[in-house]
Structure formats: C-alpha cells, structure tokens
Amino acid sequence: MAAAMDRLGIEQLSVFGLPPVEFVNLAADLGCRYISTALTAIPYNPHGYEPFSLRDDPALRRAMLSAMDDRGVSISLGEGFTIRAERDIREAGADLDCMAELGVGRINTVSMDPDRSRSFDQFARLAEMAGAHGMEATVELAPGLTVSDLDTALAALTHVQRPNFRLLIDTMHFVRSGSRAADLAAVDPELIGYVQLSDAPLQPIVANYMEEAMFERMVPGEGELPLREILGGLPAGVVIGLEVPMRRSAEAGVGPHDRLRRCLEGARGLLAG
DSSP, rough: HHHHTTTTOOOOOGTOOOHHHHHHHHHHHHHHHEEOOOOOOOOOOOOOOOOOOTOHHHHHHHHHHHHHHHTTTTEEEEEEEETTTTTGGGGHHHHHHHHHHHOOEEEEEEEESSSSHHHHHHHHHHHHHHTTTTEEEEEEOTTTTOOOSHHHHHHHHHHHHTTTEEEEEEEHHHHHHTOOOHHHHHHHHEEEEEEOBBBSSOSSSSOOOOHHHHHHBBTTTTSOHHHHHHHHHOOOOOOOEOOOOOOHHHHTOOOHHHHHHHHHHHHHHHHHH
C-alpha cells in the first residue's frame, strides 16, 4: 500500500501560481514525492504570489533543484509544450533544455491546432526532441482540443510510433469525452504514461467546459466520476498527479496546503479502497 501512495503528486494547476521553491516544500510537507511544472506560472493568481520564470532565471532553477534535492521531491511532468497552428514545435528546444536541467523525465503536450494531420506530425517532432533529451512525451486528450477523445489519442500514438510517446489520462477529460473505465482497462498498459486525478459531476456545471476544467474541479471521491474503476485499470507504477484547481476555495481564503490536504486524503482513500 505504501508503494501505491508513493505514486501521488501535485500538479501546477492545483496551486495557482505558487512559486517553485515554495511548491516543492508544499509537496514535501504533504508527503508527496512529485510535482508538475511549466516554466512560468499560470496567469490566475488569487493569493498574490510573485511572478516567476524558470525559463529566464537560472538562479531560480538552481534554487529549485536544491530544494528538490533537500526535500526528496522531483518533477514528474513538464508542461507548456502546446501545439499551435502558428508555431513549429522545434522552437521549444530551449524550453526542453531548461526542463532537462531541472531533471524532468517526462513532458506533456496538447494540440490547439485544428489540423489533425499537422498536429500528429508535430507530436512526432516533439517526441523525437524529447527522446534526444532522454525524456518521454505524453499526449493529453480533452474535449474541445484536437485530440478530443481516446480513439484520437491512440491514433496519434500509432502515427508517431515511438516508445517514448504515450498517453496522459486526465480523469475528468477522459470521462467527459465519453470514455468508460472499461475502455481504459482495454488499453495496453505500456501506452499509459501518466495520470491526472480529479473528480467532477458527470454533467457540466458551467457552459464553458475549459472554464470548469481550469478552475472548478472536485476533491477525488466527492464527485461522480468512476474513479475507483479508473484507478483499478492503471498500470502499477504510473504517477498520479492531483490536478484539482478549486477557485472558489482559493478566493474564499483557503490556502494551497489546506486545499491539497483534502485532495490527498481523498486520493489516498480511493487507492486504499
């Protein structure tokens, strides 16, 4: 059971702009070994944290590395590698260098380019670049994105044909895209590289899906998603990152420690069950 608990991490979206060193310490204080990060903070910042850029601040990268070494925390996922129609992903080479410096072994991508064929080719380029850095890449499916469902995500993997290019399963996106736990159980476990865990109602609570996904998710076990069944179909070693942004709680003055403590209790209860 302890090994299962060791799989848990905290995603950057859950902490709303918390600076990197503080984020490392938060994860360690809550008993987590993993965090995800982009190179800059997300724009929404209800607690008034100082802005940061791991891309532009080598001293901050060194401080984060030192904190991770001291606290036994590592970065399980590097974010920010979005495919866009107006951009060639090869322009992200310097960002990959920064991620490599931070010891990141896995990066994630989504596509906002409506051209599916071009998106798939860009995924292949990114996977090749990641491989050159000794990294894995994952592709995330979500309603409204180019890779909007499990079938499209699997088609992307077939197109790329690289062992370091795998699936990222976000539990909210997965269920809201029309997939069931049985669909995940039917996927080759070797294709699943990472999981992001949250809960939600089965039906949308706001008209804009991405607004809900970015800001209003629920503590694992407190919504309607079939999380026990989904977790039961995962490969044993996959990292499970808690992506549970809760804007209303943050704006009510609840800090990240208390918000994430509840999420971890919920996740640990699901895993123990």
